[in-house]
Amino acid sequence: MKRFTRMIYKNPDEMVFGKAKFPVSQRWNIQIGAGYVLPEIKVAPVEGSEESKEKMVSECRNITQSACDRAVAIGLPAFMLEQEHIFQQTNNPEWTAECTQIQAETLENYHDEYDIKISLRATPADIRLEERSPGLRESDYDNKVMESIEASAANGASDVAIETIGGKSVSDYGIARGDPKAILFGIGVLGSIDMEYMWKRIVNVCKKYDCRPAGDTDCAQANTAMFMAGGLLDKDCSHTLAALARAMAAARSLVAVECGAIGPLKDCGYENPIIKAISGVPIATEGKNAVCAHSDLMGNLTAAVTDVWSNESVYHRQEMGGTTPEVWLQATGYEAALMNTALQTGQEKVLRDLYTLTDKYRDPQGLVLAYDNAYRIGEAIVKYGNDPYLRSRAAALEAGAIINEAVDAKKMYLTRFERDSLDSALKIFEGLPAESDQFIDECLRKYSRKIAEFDPKSYEL
Amino acid sequence: MSYEELENKMDQTFIAVRYNVEIEGAAIKPEEDLDVVNIIPTEEPFRAIALAVLYEDRDASLANVEKALANDIPPIDIINKGLMKGMDAVSLLYTKGFYFLPDLMLAGDGMMEGIKECEKVLGHKSETKGTVVSFVAEGDPHDIGKNLVVMFLRAGGYEAIDMGRDVPTVDVVKAIKEHKPIFVTGTALMTTTMTVFPKVVEALQKEGLEVPAIGCGGGAVRKDFVESFPMSVYGVEAYHAPKLADAIVKDKKTWKDLRKEYADIVGEFVSEYS
Amino acid sequence: MNEKYAIALDIGTSGIRAQAHNLETSKIISTAITLRHPLPGANVVDHLHFAIEVGEETAHKLLINTINDVIKNLGINLENVERVAVCGNPIQLSLFHNIEIRDLAYWGDNVLKRLNITPPSRDATIVSSDKIGLEVNQKAKIYIPPAIKHEIGADALAMLFKSGVLEKNGIFLVADFGTNAEIALVINGDVYTCSAAAGPAIEGQMIEKGKLASPGAICDFEIVDSGWKSQVLDDELIVKEGNIVDPLNGNIIYKGYMDGKSNGITGTGVIAAFSLGLATKIISLPKIKSPDHMIHLQDEIYLSEKDIIMIGKALGAFRAAYLTLAEEAGILLTEIDSTYMAGASGFYVDPHKSLGVGQIPPSSQEIYQLGNTSLAMANDIVMNPDLLEKLQEIAKGMRSKHIMLATSSIFEKIYSLELAMCEQGMQFWMYNNWLNKYGFQKIPPQTSTPQIHKIFERDIKELGKNGLKIVKINSTLMADFEECTNCMTCTKNCPERALKMENGTATVRTDLCNGMGCLKCELSCPEKIFKFGKFLSMK
Secondary structure, three states: OOOOOOOOOOOHHHOEOOEEEEEEEEOOOEEEEEOOOEEEEEOEOOOOHHHOHHHHHHHHHHHHHHHHHHHHHOOOOEEEEEEEOOHHHHHOHHHHHHHHHHHHHHHHHHHHHHOOEEEEEEEOOOOOOOOOOOOOOOOHHHHHHHHHHHHHHHOOOOEEEEOOOOOHHHHHHHHHHOOHHHHHHHHHHHHHHHHHHHHHHHHHHHHOOOOEEEEEOOOOOHHHHHHHHOOOOOOOOOHHHHHHHHHHHHHHHHHHHHHOOOOOEOOOOOOHHHHHHHHOOOEEEEOHHHOOOOOOOOOOHHHOOOOEEEOOOOEOOEEOOEEHHHHHHHHHHHHHHHHHHHHHHOOHHHHHHHHHHHHOOOOHHHHOOOHHHHHHHHHHHHHOOOOHHHHHHHHHHHHHHHHHHHHHOOOOOOOHHHHHHHHHHHHHHHOOOOOHHHHHHHHHHHHHHHOOOOOHHHHOO | OOHHHHHHHOOHHHHOOOHHHHHHOOOOOHHHOHHHHHHOOOOOOHHHHHHHHHOOOHHHHHHHHHHHHHOOOOHHHHHHHHHHHHHHHHHHHHHOOOOOHHHHHHHHHHHHHHHHHHHHHHOOOOOOOOEEEEEEEOOOOOOHHHHHHHHHHHHOOOEEEEOOOOEOHHHHHHHHHHHOOOEEEEEOOOHHHHOHHHHHHHHHHHOOOOOOOEEEEOOOOOHHHHOOOOOEEEOOOHHHHHHHHHHHHHHOOOHHHHHHHHHHHHOOOOHHHO | OOOOEEEEEEEEOOEEEEEEEEOOOOEEEEEEEOOOOOOOOOOHHHHHHHHHHHOHHHHHHHHHHHHHHHHHOOOOOHHHEEEEEEEEOHHHHHHHHOOOOHHHOOOOHHHHHHHOOOOOOOOOEEEEHHHHOOOOOOOOEEEEOOOOOOOOOHHHHHHHHHHOOOOOOOEEEEEEOOOEEEEEEEEOOEEEEEEEEOOHHHHOOOOOOEOOOOOOEEEEEEEEOOEEEEEEEOOOOOEEEEEEEOOOOOOEEEOOOOOOOOOEEOHHHHHHHHHHHHHOOOEEOOEEOOOOOEEEOHHHOEEEHHHHHHHHHHHHHHHHHHHHHHHHHOOOHHHOOEEEEEOHHHHHOOHHHHHHHOOOOOOOOEEEEEEOHHHHHHHHHHHOOOHHHHHHHHHHHOOEEEOOHHHOHHHHHHHHHHHHHHHHOOOHHHHHHHHHHOOOOOOOOOOOOOEEEEOOOOOOOOOOOOOEEEOOOOOEEEEEOOOOOOOOHHHHHOOOOOEEEEOOEEEEEOOOOOHHHOOHHHHHOOOOOOOHHHOOEEO
C-alpha cells in the first residue's frame, strides 16, 4: 500500500467545488468531480420496514421512485441516491441484494427514459462488535458486512461506501472524558489499522464488478465529538478538542484512498476537504441541507470544495411539500444548481470563498476545515505520511496552530473551556513519544485496562 | 478579489456571533486582565517572579527566586516587588471569580516557597503587617478551614503562625505569649470541640493577657455562641481574616468594633451580621 | 399464650426502629418506630455533645425510656421476651450500653490524655436487660454487635455484612448515607472505609423548609409538562401525588391529591430538586436563576440559594469521600462492579438522581438499594444468636484501612474543589481539569443504563402481620432557674418551640430540641442565668 507523502493539489486555491483532480466515472453516464456538482438524497427506511424483507424492498423502491419523480419534475440533470443500510439489511445479505436490485432497476428506467444521470450508492452498515468475541476481525458480523458489500456491488450499486467503527471504543472513552491521548489512539492509530483491514478487502470485492470503491468517513469518531460538542453553549466536549479530532480523522479516512478507494468520499466525513487536498479524489459533503439529520456549525463552509452535496439522512415520511425523498432532493438540487451556475459563469471561486467565509470564524471546527486551512492540515499529514500515528498527531498540532493563529489575529475568540482544553491537548500531544511503537505500547497498557470494550486483538496488537 | 481581501472586508459579528464567548467572556491570559496589568511589575526579574506565582508554578517560582538571589537582588525586593505582587494579582482574580480556591492554594504554596528561600538569605523572618496565630480547637482534626485562613492571611501580607490541628488550650496561650499576635484565629468543625474557645479566653484572662481579637469560625460554630464570651469575633468566611486583621492594624479596631462593623470592614453584605 | 419473643432494635440518629419476632414460628410480628431521636440535636455529634455536657446518665435514661415506649407498642407480652439484639453507630450503642463515650467526641490524644479517658472495648457483648434498664423479662439477654475498629461501628459492619461483599471477589462501593455517611470500598475482601460528615442537609435539616421524613413532607420530584410534580408523604408515610408547580414562580399547573397538605421537604426531596434544578439549568451554582432566586414548590415551600449551597456541599462531601477512597486504594471509579446504598435515605432516593448529582459515582452500573441494614442485622442476630460470635470474628479478621478524611491531603484537595463549585460557581469541567492537575482520576461520565436493584418495597424488609406503629416521643427534661425573671426571651427564641417556662421552671421537649448545635435559649437569656447543662431531671 502506497501512502501519501506529498500533496496532489499544489495550492489551496486550485481546489473548488465540482472539480477534482481525479474525476470518477460510473455507469449511467455519470462523472463526478468533472466540472459539475451532484445533489445527493439519502432517506432512512420508515420504522417497521425492518420487520420483513418484503417490506424493506418495497420501502427502498418507494424511496427511489419518489426521488426520481421529483428529480425529473424540477429538471435536475443529475443526482445521487444513497441507501445507508439499517442493521437488518447488512445482517441479511439477501436483503441487500434485493433492495439494491430494485433500486438499480428503478433508476435505470428513469435513466433510459429521461437520460438523467444517476448514481446509486450502497452503504452497508458496519455491524461488527468489538466487545463480542472474536471482535472486529473474522466474526460473523464481519463476514456479513463483506457479503453485503459484495451483494451491493453485484446487484447494481454504482459505488459502495461505509462508515467503519475501528477504534471507536477508545475514542468514545476519550471524547467523553476529554482525554486527547485516547482520541489520538482511537482515531489515528486504531482507526487507521482497521481501515486498512476493511478497505483492502472492499477494494478487491469491487474490482469484480462494475462498482467503484468510494470511501469511508470517521462518522463513528470525529462526528461523535462534533455531536457531543453540540452548539456554542454546550460543554460536554470542547469545540477545540472536536476540531482536533476532525483533523486527526483526516489522517485516518485517507487510508481508504490509499487502499484504492477513488471517491466520491462519503458525505458525513467533514474531514473530506483535507483528503481532497491531499489525494485529489472527489468528495461528497453535507451542511445546511443536512439540518434534517443534525446540526453543525459550518452549514455553508462544507460546500466550498464539494463534488456531491448531500442531505445526510431523513426519515421517510410526508412533509407539506411532498415526501422527504422529494423535498430534500429538491433542497440539495437547488443548491447544486447554484454551484453549477457559478461554474458555468466562471464565478466558482467567488462562491467558494463566500461559502467559506460565512462559517470560517463561527467555530474552531469550521475554521480548521476552511479550504486554505484544510490544505495546511493536509500538508502536515503528508509530511509524516508513512506513519499513521505521527501524521494524525501532526494533523492535530497543525489544527491547534491554525486556531491559535486566528485567536492571536483576533479573528476568533475562545472561551476558557475551549482555551484550556486546547492548551492541555496540545501540551499532551507535544509531549508524546516520537516513535509509533512506544506510543502504541503506552496506550495499550493504559487503555486495555480502562476500557472494557477495547480488544487489542481486533487490531492485531 | 482575493480570499484575503474578501475576508478583510467582513465584519465577522454581522455573520455569526460566538454567544458562548459573549456570555462567558473570551479566555485571556491572567496577566492580560485589565486590573492585573496594573499589579504585575514590568521590570525583571520581578515580573517573572510574579508571573510564576500567578501561574501557580511552584518549581518556576522557586527557580526564579533562586536565580534572583544569586544575582544579588535584595530578598526584601524579591518578596515585596515580586512574590507579593503575584499573590495580589491572584487574590484579585479570585475576587473577580476568575480564579478559584484551588488556584489560591497552589499559588500560595509557590509564594511561600519563594519567601522561605528569601528568608534563608535574609537570616530572619521578613517584615510583615503583623503576626497572627491560627489554631484548630483541641480534639478537632478538621483543618481545611484553618488552612484557608492561614493562606488568606499570608496572601494578605501577614505572618501566620500555623499551630495545626487538635491544639491544647495551654499551647494556644503559650503561643500568644510568645508571638504577641495582633489577631488570633480558632476554628472547629465539631460542636463538641468549639467549646474550647471560651476556655482559651478564660485562660488568657487568668494570665492577664489580652489580644485585640480572636476570630472564631468553622462548621458548627455560630455567631451567637461566639458572642457569648468576650475578646472574640465570629468569622464568617476564611477570606475575611486578612480584612479583620487590617482593621486591627490600621484602624486600631477592637473585638467590640469588629462585631459592630463586621460587614463594613469586610466590605460586603454578610447575612449573619445583618 | 406463652409464646417466646425476641426483639430487634436499630437506634438511628433520626429515630428508633424495633421489630418483634415470634421465636417459635420465626416470624416477624410487628414493627414500631419513632420519627425522631429522643436526645436533643440534629445529628449524632449533637447527641454525643448533649451526653457530655448535660450528663451521660441522663442521656442513657432518655434513650432507654424511649426504647421502652417503643417496644411497648410492639403488642407482645414483654415478659416473654427472651432476647434483644441492637444495632447502630458506636455513639448510639455506647449511649444504649451506658459506657464511656467521650473517646468518640474528640480526635487525637490531647483531650483523652488531659481528661484521662480510656477508650472502652466495643467488642461484641451480651448483657442482661436489668443492667440496661429495658422493661422486658429481666433475664433476657441483650446482644450488642462489635465495632470493626474504633472509628468504624457496628452500623458499618451491618452494611458490609448485609451487602455480602466481604466474601466476594470484585470491587464494591457500599455507603450508608446520613448526616454522617459511612462509606466503604471493598476490593477483593480488602476494606477501605471513611466517614463523611455531610451535614444535616442530607436529612432535610438545616434547610429552611426542610424536615425529616414525616407526614406532609415532599420527598421526590419529576418533570411533568413544564413543571415539577412533587411526591408527598401522607399520614401513613405512603408516597402520594402532589401538585405540578412551575418552579420559577410557584404557579400551580395541576392540583394533585396532596394539594395543600405538604409542610416541608425531606433530604431526598432536596436531592431531587437539586438534580432537576441542575438538569434544567434553573440552578447554576451558587445561584438560582429564577426572578426571586428561589425554587418554588407546592404549598409555598421553597428552596433558597443558601439551601442549594448546603445540599451541594453535602453531596460534594460524598463525592470527595468516595473519590478519596478510590485514590487511596488505587482503583478507578469505573472499575467498581456494584454500588450498594444502605439506610433509609439511600433507599428512598431515586438512584438516577443520585448518579446525576454525584452522590454515587456517575459510572455506577449496578446499584443495589439495601434499606435498613442495621435493623436487618439485628434481626439476623435475634434469630441466630450464634451469629454474634461470627460477627466478632469477621470484625477482627477484617483487613480494613480507615481513611480519616479530616487529615487526608487528598480529601482536602478534592473538597476544596467541591467548595469552589458550590460557593464560587466553578464549572464542572474545571473541577475535572483540577483533578487531572492534582494527578487524580477524573469523574467518569454518567452511565445511561444503570441497573437498579431495589429488593424490598420499603427500607424495612418486612413489617410483620400486625404492621407498623409510629410511636410519638414525648420525653421532657426539667430545670429550675431561681433567678428567672419570666421575660420569656428563651421560649421566644426557641426555633422548634420545644421550650416552656413557668415560674422559673423550664421544661424542654428533648426530641424537638436542637440541643448543643443551637443553644439559642441559653445564649439569648438577658440575665445569663439559663444554663442548658442544668436539664437533668426527667419528668
